[in-house]
Amino acid sequence: MGRQQKSEGKIEGFEQVDAALAAIPDEELIFSATEIFSALSDSTRFRILAALSAGALCVSDLVCATDVSQSAVSHQLRLLRDKKLVSMRRDGQRAVYTLADDHVKQLIDLALQHAAEEE
Amino acid sequence: MGRQQKSEGKIEGFEQVDAALAAIPDEELIFSATEIFSALSDSTRFRILAALSAGALCVSDLVCATDVSQSAVSHQLRLLRDKKLVSMRRDGQRAVYTLADDHVKQLIDLALQHAAEEE
DNA sequence: TGAACATATGAACAGATGCTCATATAGTCA
DNA sequence: TGACTATATGAGCATCTGTTCATATGTTCA
Numbered sequence A, B: 001m002g003r004q005q006k007s008e009g010k011i012e013g014f015e016q017v018d019a020a021l022a023a024i025p026d027e028e029l030i031f032s033a034t035e036i037f038s039a040l041s042d043s044t045r046f047r048i049l050a051a052l053s054a055g056a057l058c059v060s061d062l063v064c065a066t067d068v069s070q071s072a073v074s075h076q077l078r079l080l081r082d083k084k085l086v087s088m089r090r091d092g093q094r095a096v097y098t099l100a101d102d103h104v105k106q107l108i109d110l111a112l113q114h115a116a117e118e119e
Numbered sequence C: 001t002g003a004a005c006a007t008a009t010g011a012a013c014a015g016a017t018g019c020t021c022a023t024a025t026a027g028t029c030a
Numbered sequence D: 001t002g003a004c005t006a007t008a009t010g011a012g013c014a015t016c017t018g019t020t021c022a023t024a025t026g027t028t029c030a
Helices: A015-023 A027-040 A043-052 A059-066 A070-082 A102-116 B015-023 B027-040 B043-052 B059-066 B070-082 B102-116
Strands: A086-091 A094-099 B086-091 B094-099
Touching (some): A015 B059, A027 A102, A027 B027, A027 B043, A043 A070, A043 A094, A043 A102, A043 B027, A059 A070, A059 A094, A070 A086, B027 B043, B043 B059, B043 B070, B043 B094, B043 B102, B059 B070, B059 B094, B070 B086
Antiparallel strands (some): A086 A094
């Protein structure tokens, strides 16, 4: 008969659904989390972030390291900056970018670990 | 003068770029990693995976727990299955889904941790 | 100030994505 | 077998995304 009860909340006796509901974070957290994953879900951005995980780099170095056009790199850096995943400081005419947070590095490593374990 | 050398590989004396290049995984690994992040980057899929992180659930329970239409849940489960992030077994007319891998749970936790630390 | 390098950005466009609707497939039981 | 529940799936559509192209802004130095 299923558990079609939608927006009525839970009924007694459905521990599994209760546990599931408890495991799903609230709207706001979901938004923040998916935003991070979204940032990491694109090849260009992933390259940029992976490159920065080794240390600060200016845009032209990122262009060189990632082999993506300057415009595309700049657009993506803008995105990453807006989402506070990288931060920037100027050094002469250079714009030097760094990872804003160590979690990003950890996420990358974890994903690579998973990826490496595929048969 | 920048380091515009594109597809020519590296030159001597650019340690930072060298380190960056070394930190960027090869094509195949990037693909696998971004695919995982991509799966986690959508709110519906994130809910599904978060729900499953608490234990196995059938589709109707997932519909109930996530408050997403049955069709949408089914479509996304298909995706997650194709990407081997969940696995499925039949139990009568029910289809019971489970997380295929503990890494997914770790990724979710790490992202939530990051999200929770925002100012 | 003007030339040259470095970075940013707006517009436009092609492709990807996620949803709904309708319907198909599958399993259970009378 | 037929009715009923559970799940899956194809088509169509509106929206989102990432890139390129052209150009603007910013910085240094002669």
